[in-house]
Amino acid sequence: MLDNYRLNDKSRISLADFDPEDTAGIASKDEIEAEFEALKEKLTEHQEKLFAGKTNGLLILFQGMDCSGKDGVIKKVLAGLNPQGFRAESFKKPTADEAAHDFLWRAHKVAPALGEIAAFNRSYYEEVLITRVHERIDGKEAGRRLKHIGHFEKMLSDGGITLIKIFLHISPEFQLRKIKERMEKPEKLWKFDPSDLEERKYWKAYAKAYEQAFKATATKRNPWYIVPANNRWFRDYLVLRIVESALGSMDLAYPEVDMSQFRAAADIDETAGL
Amino acid sequence: MLDNYRLNDKSRISLADFDPEDTAGIASKDEIEAEFEALKEKLTEHQEKLFAGKTNGLLILFQGMDCSGKDGVIKKVLAGLNPQGFRAESFKKPTADEAAHDFLWRAHKVAPALGEIAAFNRSYYEEVLITRVHERIDGKEAGRRLKHIGHFEKMLSDGGITLIKIFLHISPEFQLRKIKERMEKPEKLWKFDPSDLEERKYWKAYAKAYEQAFKATATKRNPWYIVPANNRWFRDYLVLRIVESALGSMDLAYPEVDMSQFRAAADIDETAGL
Numbered sequence: 376m377l378d379n380y381r382l383n384d385k386s387r388i389s390l391a392d393f394d395p396e397d398t399a400g401i402a403s404k405d406e407i408e409a410e411f412e413a414l415k416e417k418l419t420e421h422q423e424k425l426f427a428g429k430t431n432g433l434l435i436l437f438q439g440m441d442c443s444g445k446d447g448v449i450k451k452v453l454a455g456l457n458p459q460g461f462r463a464e465s466f467k468k469p470t471a472d473e474a475a476h477d478f479l480w481r482a483h484k485v486a487p488a489l490g491e492i493a494a495f496n497r498s499y500y501e502e503v504l505i506t507r508v509h510e511r512i513d514g515k516e517a518g519r520r521l522k523h524i525g526h527f528e529k530m531l532s533d534g535g536i537t538l539i540k541i542f543l544h545i546s547p548e549f550q551l552r553k554i555k556e557r558m559e560k561p562e563k564l565w566k567f568d569p570s571d572l573e574e575r576k577y578w579k580a581y582a583k584a585y586e587q588a589f590k591a592t593a594t595k596r597n598p599w600y601i602v603p604a605n606n607r608w609f610r611d612y613l614v615l616r617i618v619e620s621a622l623g624s625m626d627l628a629y630p631e632v633d634m635s636q637f638r639a640a641a642d643i644d645e646t647a648g649l
Numbered sequence: 650m651l652d653n654y655r656l657n658d659k660s661r662i663s664l665a666d667f668d669p670e671d672t673a674g675i676a677s678k679d680e681i682e683a684e685f686e687a688l689k690e691k692l693t694e695h696q697e698k699l700f701a702g703k704t705n706g707l708l709i710l711f712q713g714m715d716c717s718g719k720d721g722v723i724k725k726v727l728a729g730l731n732p733q734g735f736r737a738e739s740f741k742k743p744t745a746d747e748a749a750h751d752f753l754w755r756a757h758k759v760a761p762a763l764g765e766i767a768a769f770n771r772s773y774y775e776e777v778l779i780t781r782v783h784e785r786i787d788g789k790e791a792g793r794r795l796k797h798i799g800h801f802e803k804m805l806s807d808g809g810i811t812l813i814k815i816f817l818h819i820s821p822e823f824q825l826r827k828i829k830e831r832m833e834k835p836e837k838l839w840k841f842d843p844s845d846l847e848e849r850k851y852w853k854a855y856a857k858a859y860e861q862a863f864k865a866t867a868t869k870r871n872p873w874y875i876v877p878a879n880n881r882w883f884r885d886y887l888v889l890r891i892v893e894s895a896l897g898s899m900d901l902a903y904p905e906v907d908m909s910q911f912r913a914a915a916d917i918d919e920t921a922g923l
Contacts (some may be wrong), residue, residue: 427839463732564906565701
């Protein structure tokens with residue numbers, strides 16, 4: 376099933392080929408509820424081994440338009456992880472210091488170590504998306520940056536970090552519906568900047584910039600996933616499956632320990648008579 | 650009830666006055682299970698408002714001997730928080746760069762911002778504990794550092810950060826039992842360094858160093874809590890109550906928003922005809 380949403384070659388990169396309403400034939404949330412909980416349990420077990428073994432790391436990167444649910448999916452799918460060994464990092468407008476460095480600098484600083492899982496809410500991909508859409512960089516510069524991204528990601532994965540790059544795919548109609556919902560709820564409204572509505576005008580330009588990014592950076596080793604996100608339960612379910620599958624295929628194990636050392640130390644201790 | 654475990658004056662600072670087996674008269678985990686879940690729900694609501702309002706921040710600092718459950722309590726009580734706005738920070742042996750700075754430097758770097766919650770697994774207090782116990786610093790230097798800690802904590806709280814300082818209180822017998830359990834379980838063993846057993850010999854010196862720290866830094870505004878931790882369910886329950894109570898007393902609210910701005914923007918958008 377995951378294959379249907381994975382981009383790892385250049386043959387299928389048009390967002391028009393993916394339906395934001397898609398639920399893989401699953402009729403409703405009820406059908407997957409039990410499986411969802413079981414998968415979360417498995418995730419926790421994988422994480423414990425990942426943390427103990429420190430042979431692998433995982434970087435899950437979320438991109439998508441406003442209201443596509445980047446915050447929500449991190450909360451629903453990943454909030455149960457042990458916070459020691461898991462971090463969420465948000466990439467907002469760069470600070471002066473960040474802007475004074477190369478475009479990968481601030482992301483590299485917070486990359487996961489072996490043993491860790493990091494979720495990026497937005498990422499260095501913004502530097503070929505919003506910047507390109509608003510013509511702060513030209514096509515040539517975007518091309519250069521995409522090459523740097525490809526090299527950077529390969530370097531991370533050579534160092535034992537698995538990358539999962541997720542695009543949360545919504546329709547513009549869905550976004551407008553969500554914006555209106557937010558306007559009715561004070562506990563949602565604070566998240567929102569009215570100027571974000573301006574960005575809707577650039578919907579098609581964003582789609583094009585994303586497609587160029589997929590084309591340049593979707594590889595067998597570091598694929599993109601296009602996650603249909605108009606149905607939030609399916610979005611959460613699919614992301615959980617993707618993450619669980621990535622960890623499951625790492626062949627994680629607790630490290631071997633020399634027991635004799637421990638027994639000797641414990642024997643000594645008991646005679647210390649505390 | 651929380652008053653019984655709170656140190657905020659100098660009159661009661663002997664660890665001998667606190668029983669690690671104490672459960673506040675609660676017979677078993679079953680009695681508080683429903684309340685525990687309800688409190689966790691409330692915690693999540695508080696966090697949402699804290700994050701939205703950005704008027705306050707929270708730093709929860711955990712200290713305690715090996716096996717006192719610092720990792721465990723963070724996982725059980727705090728793992729459900731939204732990872733955007735919550736971080737756990739572990740303070741291990743300082744790196745060369747960290748050791749080349751003043752002893753508060755590395756903690757200050759990862760202090761919570763307004764809107765955030767941070768949990769410290771160990772902290773700058775190690776610099777008046779392990780260092781003092783092994784006589785890497787003398788009493789005079791420890792006194793100086795404790796004063797700096799007091800000033801630092803006051804500065805944080807003046808800036809809107811509430812501090813919760815928790816000492817997880819176990820008995821040496823409990824620790825030995827836990828060490829032996831770990832030796833039987835490969836999924837626990839990796840956490841453990843046989844040289845930690847050596848530290849047991851310094852139990853009384855640690856208690857004394859802790860008591861000096863409490864005496865110097867337990868204030869009305871930034872109190873210490875002595876949490877009996879021989880019963881893990883009670884440890885988790887009490888910590889949850891302490892954290893929930895701190896957030897609950899902050900009077901958090903979603904920020905006010907100028908709705909007219911939004912309505913105007915949304916009207917424009919709909920006519921854009923995406």
